Amino acid sequence: MIRRLACRLAALLVLLSPAWAAQAQDSPRLxxxxxxxxxxxxxxxxxxxxxxxxxxxxxxxxxxxxxxxxxxxxxxxxxxxxxxxxxxxxxxxxxxxxxxxxxxxxxxxxxxxxxxxxxxxxxxxxxxxxxxxxxxxxxxxxxxxxxxxxxxxxxxxxxxxxxxxxxxxxxxxxxxxxxxxxxxxTAAQFEPELSILSATSWLLADSPEHASETLVALKRSSRSAKITFAGKETALFRDDEDAVDWLQTQLGDWRLNATSLEHQWLVYRGDEARNGSTVGSVPLVYERWAVPTPNFPKQQKVLLEEQRQLIKQRVPALPGLHPLVVRHAGVDGASASREVVLTRTPSRLIAVDFQTGERIWFYPPWGQDPESEEVASFAKTTSSADTPEMMRLKQRTWHDAPFGQISSDGERVFFVQDLGLADGNGPPMIVAGGGIIRPNPDRPRSTNELTALELGREGYLVWSVGGVDGGDEPQLADAFFLGPPLPLMDGLYVLAEVKGDVRLVVLDPASGRLVWQQQLCAVDNQAILDDAARRLGGASPSFSDGVLICPTSAGAVIAVDVAKRSLLWGYQYLETPKDRRPSGGF
Incomplete structure (x- = not known):
């Protein structure tokens, strides 16, 4: 806290100086x-x-x-x-x-x-x-x-x-x-092995330009036109443009020992760069199957009416629920793999068989979450447009990016829960069925939980972190996760707001254990609890060319070098007006 106050004081002194006075009028932010x-x-x-x-x-x-x-x-x-x-x-x-x-x-x-x-x-x-x-x-x-x-x-x-x-x-x-x-x-002592390994890695990582640069640099620094490759003396390429072809010739039919992730959609927008592509096909004349996401016909009716209103207002009626397609090992590690579609519904996360459209499992099980009773009551009664149940249904279906986005590493699915309403009101505690007093699920919350389910065991709860006490990782007590994690290089990279700071948090996918973390920026004046636009927009990192890009939804984007675990650069921008809410998230 002292460090944050010192940072604020330093920024304030800068803004009060004459040289910054004019700029402060155009960009009045610390x-x-x-x-x-x-x-x-x-x-x-x-x-x-x-x-x-x-x-x-x-x-x-x-x-x-x-x-x-x-x-x-x-x-x-x-x-x-x-x-x-x-x-x-x-x-x-x-x-x-x-x-x-x-x-x-x-x-x-x-x-x-x-x-x-x-x-x-x-x-x-x-x-x-x-x-x-x-x-x-x-x-x-x-x-x-x-x-x-x-x-x-x-x-x-x-x-x-x-x-x-x-x-x-x-x-x-x-x-x-x-x-x-x-x-x-001291790197010269590892040559030419270092350059060959680096070039091979870049080539297999789909970056032939980096591979070529590495090989050309090796050739120019080498005292000999030959090197020892895989125990054999081999002549280097003659022309620089032949560098990649030369390396591919040396590698032959060697391939990676990793399971192919082709034809899967494991994260929002397809890949770690949020720019994934897939193999196209001819248009489908008829739907193969359809699975309704609402639990009751009344919910479906409400959503259809909301869709008509959005279209009438010329607002893109695009749902905020983004499905994944994952191929995973069968139940209990069986050899036969299974391909499933994973998606959030307004109240659940469901897994659907990719081929048949059959619902396989859903989470949480019916009756094991505080919303089950409210959803059942909502289906039986006539509700006005401003009831918490109605507001929650519309928010989650159309606007709530942290709720609607999920991610997977091929073995598990990760998602944020216990989000509450962005603009909710009412008492902090309510009386549920049986006279049980519990927290109001529709109040805006300063904490939430990141949860992992195992796909091979049909949605078995593996771990959950965050919340008031941290769950399975006490170091993450009081964390508010801004969106689902990015599975990357044996880790989960997720953005969280903790005690006035936005932090990059890296977790172990199997246990939820905290591996390392890095502060990114301070948000004392626009905490997630008080900023509905930030709450609904959310934020998740992206990765490309060795750089992890971390949007904070708080007026700044930060780049992190994941190999060195250090900051590369930070960029501040003017905030979006509060009345304009992002619908797709960051």
Whole structure:
């Protein structure tokens, strides 16, 4: 809280200065990006001064700790330092983050400085690397690479992690991991293997242009026209434009060991870049099957009337419920796979057989959620347009992006629940059937839950995190998830608002355990509880070319380097007027 107040004070002082007075009239907003606290900024300044005075031991000690490293003299492990932008950026200006600056300073050290870094942190890095190899722990390998990249053990960890990602069918993760060695002076010792692995990873990740750039750079830096490839001496390509063809020839029929995800639709808009495409077909003259999403004819009648009203007002009548198509292993791991359509309904998540249209399962089971009784009552009575049941039905069907969007990693389905109404009112507690007092489900909420169901066990509840107490992950208590997670490289990347900050939260798909998190921006003046437009629009990250794009729906977009777990850039924009609500989400 103190850090956030300091950031606000710094931004306010800037806006009150004469140079910013005119700009403040056109863009009357405070900077939402949190600055590093005084202690972190002072440490970075001390490192700059120590390098200028050639006190490399002092400099590398500080820089290593900023990256989360522990040196030989530490009695306990250093606390993980989150990344921050170093200054408030002017319009269109590039931003440098704390960790990026620390890495840049280490990379630019002369040999004496790098030797000091190796002496101080090399032993600890070796111990962590050995422990990671003994356990076969890829996460620990990644920790060595991030914290101790400029040590010998750190470079070895990057190479091992890159090989592992490639062997396990994750070429993009391999390419991003290996790219961390590109600008290091010690990278030459791993050539030509480093460039060949990188180019192969980029090629298999559907990025031949990156593969070509890597191979051309290898050729220009190589002292010989031949390299050893797969144990055989092989001549390099002659012309630069032949680089990719040469690599494909060397690889032959080698393919990834990953299960193909073709013809599946696992996330909103198809893929991690939110720009998926699929194989087209001739138009369907007749529907193959149809499954109504409302539970009762009365709900269907209400929705049809609402659709007619939207069309009459020339408003696109596009539902906010976005289905997925997932192929998963059969029940209890049976060999036969099953293809299902997954979608939210106004009150449930349902799974439908892709071929027959048969409903397979739904969640939550009837009677096990607080809305079941209300939905049944709604079906039997005459309700006006402004009842909570009617408002909830219309909101979820047409406007509620966090409710209507879901995601899957091929084994599980992930969705946000306990959302409440964006503009709800009424008492915080109500009396339900049997005289039971419980929270009013239609009140706007400051917390919600992210839930995972296992597809192979027909919607079995695996974990649920968030809410008041955090559920299966206590560290996520009081979290409000802005949308469903993006399954990416063995992790779930989801945006959450926690105590006035929008954070990138990365979870383990199998358990919901928190793997790491990164603050993105502050939203003290427009919390989700008080902003219906933000609540309905939601936000989920997108990924392309190694960069995770995080829309916050709070006036800022932030880019994160997932391999380095650091901030790349942040961009602020003027907010949409409150009376204009997004219908498709971010």
């Amino acid at each position: 900077d939402v990006f949190l600055l590093p606290d005084y202690q972190l900024r002072q440490q970075l300044d001390e490192a700059h001064k120590a390098i200028a005075e050639r006190r490399y031991n002092d400099a590398v000690r500080v820089l290593g700790r900023l990256l989360g490293g522990s040196d030989a003299g530490d009695t306990e492990e250093s606390a993980t330092v989150e990344d921050y932008f170093l200054e408030l950026a002017a319009e269109g200006a590039a931003q440098q983050s704390l960790k990026a600056e620390a890495r840049r300073m280490l990379s630019s050290l002369p040999p004496d400085g790098l030797a000091s870094y190796e002496l101080l942190y090399g032993h600890q890095a070796e111990l962590l690397l050995e422990a990671a190899l003994e356990r076969g722990d890829a996460e620990s390998l990644g920790e060595v690479a991030r914290k101790y990249l400029h040590t010998k053990a750190g470079c070895q960890a990057v190479m091992l992690l890159g090989r592992r990602h490639l062997a396990s069918g994750q070429p993009l993760a391999a390419a991003l991991t290996l790219s961390q060695l590109n600008d290091l002076p």
